[in-house]
Each structure stands twice: as C-alpha cells, then as structure tokens.
Amino acid sequence: MKDVLMIAHFIRGTIEGRFEYLANKLANEGYAVELVTTEFSHELKRKRKKEEKQLKEFQFYLNMLPEPGYKKNISVNRFYSHYVMGQSLKKYLKNRKKPDIIYCGVPSLDVAKVAAEYARIHNIKFIIDVQDLWPEAFKMVFQVPIISDLIFYPMKRKADYIYSTADEIIAVSKTYANRAIKVNNKCKVAHDVFLGIELTHFDKLAELNKFLKKPKGEIWIAYIGTLGHSYDLTCVIDALKILKDKGYKNIKFVVMGDGPLKSKFEGYAIEKGIYSEFTGRLNYSNMVGLLTACDIAVNPIKAGSAGSIINKVGDYSAAGLPVLNTQESKEYRQLIEEYNIGxxxxxxxxxxxxxxxxxxxxxxxxxxxxxxxxxRLAEEKFDRNKTYQEILTKISGERGERK
Incomplete structure (x- = not known):
C-alpha cells in the first residue's frame, strides 16, 4: 500500500476543499493517506475546535500541527506564525516514517520549503500544487518600486527553490503553472487544473437548499468570497448607484462572505442607498442555495492582483450565472470571451x-x-470528477522515489 503524505497549510476543513477531496479519493482507492495541516484556521482566525479536528466523514488521517495564529492577513505576526508552523512540520517529519510520495500545497512558503528539503534529502517524489503566487500577491499591497522588490526578495528566493525542486508541478491556473516551471529544469510540462467543484454535489446542495423567497421582478447580483483589500466592491456599489439614479431600483446586491472590510463595504452600500444584503459567512450548502437564486455574478478584483482562476468563479459557473468581470488576469478574461459567459x-x-x-x-x-x-464551462473545466483525474494519475501513477 503506497503511503501518500499530503501537506497543505490552508484547508477548508470540509470535503469541498481541494486537498481534502483528493485525500479522500486516494484513501477510498486503498492508499494510506495522511493530510498534514495547521490547527489554526486562516478563514476564521482562531484555533480549530475539537469537533472540527475530528471530521468523521473523511477516510484519511487528518493531522493538525501547532501554530500560534494571527489576526491580520498582512502582518508580521502572520509571517512569524507561518515560520512556527514550518518548524512544527520539520519536527513532525523527523519522527514520521518516510512516505512514498509528498503532495504539497504552495503557499505557505515556510511549510512548503520544509517539505521540499525533506523530500530532497530523503529522495522522495515531490509534487507541488500551486494555489497562489507569493510574494506577488503581497506586492499588490506594498507597491513601492525597487523597495518592494528588495523587501520580498528573500520570499522570491524561497518560492523559486520550492518550484525548482518539484518532480511534478500542478497549479490552479496556467498562469501559476507557467510561473513555477520557469525555474524548474526537471519537469517537461506543468499541469494546470482549476480548483473546481464536484458538480453532482453542488447540484444536490442547490436542490436541497433551493431559495424560494425571491420577489418577482428583482434582479440579484451575487458576490461570494472574502471581503478584503483585493476586492473592489466599492466599484460595484458605485455602478449600482449610477443605475439607481437612472431609475433602476429592482437590482439587489447580494454579498456572501466575510473579511476585514465587511463593515466598510456594508457601510458604503448604506451610504449610497443601495438595495443590498450582506449575509456574512454562510456554510457552503446555504451559499449554494442562495447563489443559484441570483441572476448575475460579479468578479471585481482590484488592479495589480496576482490572482488568476480563483475559487469563486468555479461556483459562479456551476450555478450557471453570467459574470461581470473587472479582474485583469488575461487567462480569466480570455476564458470569459472564449466561452461567452459574461x-x-x-x-x-x-x-x-x-x-x-x-x-x-x-x-x-x-x-x-x-x-x-x-x-457548460463548469462541466468542461471545473468538474472535479473529470479534471482531478489528472492530479490523481500523477500521484498514483508515478513511483515514490525520484528516477
């Protein structure tokens, strides 16, 4: 029985998560699978409760390591917390039986670098799954020419090292895959597999949680996800104000999610007199039910974002919603035009x-x-039952040690 060690600093803690889904699939196929992560929830900014650590529906072993945590996404405390988590992983790996394969999410860089070094020293097949680009994502916040490059140079070196050591590169978009393979001389190709969703599961949730209270004649504009600095909800609110002033009063802005700027966005919508509802964080089932009741989805990403094919756009497609997009990512803009989805x-x-x-x-x-x-885009590009087969083949189809 092949021993697969999956390492992911950021997980959802539910079967909708990419790593949880993959780990469960492999475990159901007879592999010995351990998913190592942190006891700190990045989304909730708190340690996970005892019941959250059990997650009985999973068929794999979920192992949560110590991490102090942090309150703000952009902070010294966060970088320190990641460093501690990296050290927790290093300590754990010293006492763990050597696995056949390591499948590692990137970022965080501290955790992924520890995994990369361990795999190199012990000659273990090392597969990375690039979820975001660091330090590129942080440079969006600190856009100071030359100085930003100097500040983030150590982080870039760390990322380059991780990318260069990988025996296989998986990424959530072609943009990310291209970035990683630039510094890797071992892989002939990097594989882009969107985050995606399991469509049969999504459709079941949509049916079970069908929203029946929508007033006739209203048009609902949906946004799901984090309410943070990368998301330009003020532009959407300003646009809705323009239409309201022209007499369009039947358009409702439905915002599902939470984050550091929730009160700011909600207050701005009230100030502008926009017909809106900020639901806060919803569980996935309720979010699906409300999302599928909406008419249009918005993807308002600020300029300079390093993001590409992000998580929310898969849910938008699964719900069959046309999209209004401000994100500058060439990959996503081309996808919108190619499929004519918005x-x-x-x-x-x-x-x-x-x-x-x-x-x-x-x-x-x-x-x-x-x-x-x-x-149709969801069925062809975002359905995990189809697209994740490429990842599973890379994990199960290769032998554990490097050639």
Whole structure:
C-alpha cells in the first residue's frame, strides 16, 4: 500500500476543499493517506475546535500541527506564525516514517520549503500544487518600486527553490503553472487544473437548499468570497448607484462572505442607498442555495492582483450565472470571451461597469445564453470528477522515489 503524505497549510476543513477531496479519493482507492495541516484556521482566525479536528466523514488521517495564529492577513505576526508552523512540520517529519510520495500545497512558503528539503534529502517524489503566487500577491499591497522588490526578495528566493525542486508541478491556473516551471529544469510540462467543484454535489446542495423567497421582478447580483483589500466592491456599489439614479431600483446586491472590510463595504452600500444584503459567512450548502437564486455574478478584483482562476468563479459557473468581470488576469478574461459567459469590464471604472450591468439587466436572452455557456464551462473545466483525474494519475501513477 503506497503511503501518500499530503501537506497543505490552508484547508477548508470540509470535503469541498481541494486537498481534502483528493485525500479522500486516494484513501477510498486503498492508499494510506495522511493530510498534514495547521490547527489554526486562516478563514476564521482562531484555533480549530475539537469537533472540527475530528471530521468523521473523511477516510484519511487528518493531522493538525501547532501554530500560534494571527489576526491580520498582512502582518508580521502572520509571517512569524507561518515560520512556527514550518518548524512544527520539520519536527513532525523527523519522527514520521518516510512516505512514498509528498503532495504539497504552495503557499505557505515556510511549510512548503520544509517539505521540499525533506523530500530532497530523503529522495522522495515531490509534487507541488500551486494555489497562489507569493510574494506577488503581497506586492499588490506594498507597491513601492525597487523597495518592494528588495523587501520580498528573500520570499522570491524561497518560492523559486520550492518550484525548482518539484518532480511534478500542478497549479490552479496556467498562469501559476507557467510561473513555477520557469525555474524548474526537471519537469517537461506543468499541469494546470482549476480548483473546481464536484458538480453532482453542488447540484444536490442547490436542490436541497433551493431559495424560494425571491420577489418577482428583482434582479440579484451575487458576490461570494472574502471581503478584503483585493476586492473592489466599492466599484460595484458605485455602478449600482449610477443605475439607481437612472431609475433602476429592482437590482439587489447580494454579498456572501466575510473579511476585514465587511463593515466598510456594508457601510458604503448604506451610504449610497443601495438595495443590498450582506449575509456574512454562510456554510457552503446555504451559499449554494442562495447563489443559484441570483441572476448575475460579479468578479471585481482590484488592479495589480496576482490572482488568476480563483475559487469563486468555479461556483459562479456551476450555478450557471453570467459574470461581470473587472479582474485583469488575461487567462480569466480570455476564458470569459472564449466561452461567452459574461462581459469583461474596465478595472476600477464604475461607469463602464454600470453600462455592462445594464446590458445584462435589460436583455433576458443575453443572460440566459451566457448562463448556459457558464454552466457548460463548469462541466468542461471545473468538474472535479473529470479534471482531478489528472492530479490523481500523477500521484498514483508515478513511483515514490525520484528516477
């Protein structure tokens, strides 16, 4: 029986999570699977409770290591917390039986570097799964020419080392895959596999949690995810204000999620007199039910973001929603045009956003066609039952030690 060690600093803690899903699949196929993560929840900013650590529905062994935690995503405390988690992993690996394969999420870099060094020293097959680009994501916040490059140079070196040691590269987008393989001389190709969702599970949740209280004649605009510095909800609110001033009062902004700027965004919507609802964090089942009741989805990402094919866009497609997008990612903008699932808007331009939103609101047929295309995209590119087979093959189809 092959021993697969999966290491992921950031997990959801539910079967909807990428690493949990993969670990469960492998365990059900007869592999000995351990998923090592942290006891600290990045989403909730607290230590996981006892019942959260048990997760009885999983067929694999879930191991949570000590980490002090932090309150803010951008802070010295966060970097220190990641360092401690890396040391916790190093200590654990010293006493663990050598696995056949290590499958490691990147970032965090502290944890992934420990895993990379351990795999190199012990000649273990090392597969990375690039979830985000660091330090590129942090540079978006500290956009100071030359100084930013100097500050984040050590982080870039760490990332380059991790990418270069990998025997196989998986990434959540082609953009991320290309970044990793640039510094890797061992892999002929890097594999991009979107985060995705399990469509049969999504559809079941949509049916069980169907939202039945939507007033007739209203058009609901959906946003799901973190309410943080990378997301330009103020532009969406400004666009809705433009349409409201033109007499469109049947458009509701439904915001599902939480984050450091929730009160700011909610207060701004109230100030502008926007018809909106901020639900806070919902469990996945309730989110799916409400999302599928909406008419249009928005993906308002600020300029300079290192993000590419992010988690929320898979849910938007699964729900069959047309998308209004401000994200600058060429990969996602091309996907929108190729599948005709929505409209790309100018970044940080409320007038342009309002014009495109009005096109969708006034043309039911346009929304229907783009919504159908969006669902087709989900079936072809986001359904884990199909797309994750490529990852499972890389894990199970290769022998443990390097050639």
């Amino acid at each position: 409209l790309n808007c100018k970044n940080n331009n409320a007038d342009d956003f309002a014009d495109n939103l009005l096109k969708m609101c006034e043309d039911d047929n346009l929304r229907i066609i783009m919504g159908q295309n969006s669902r």
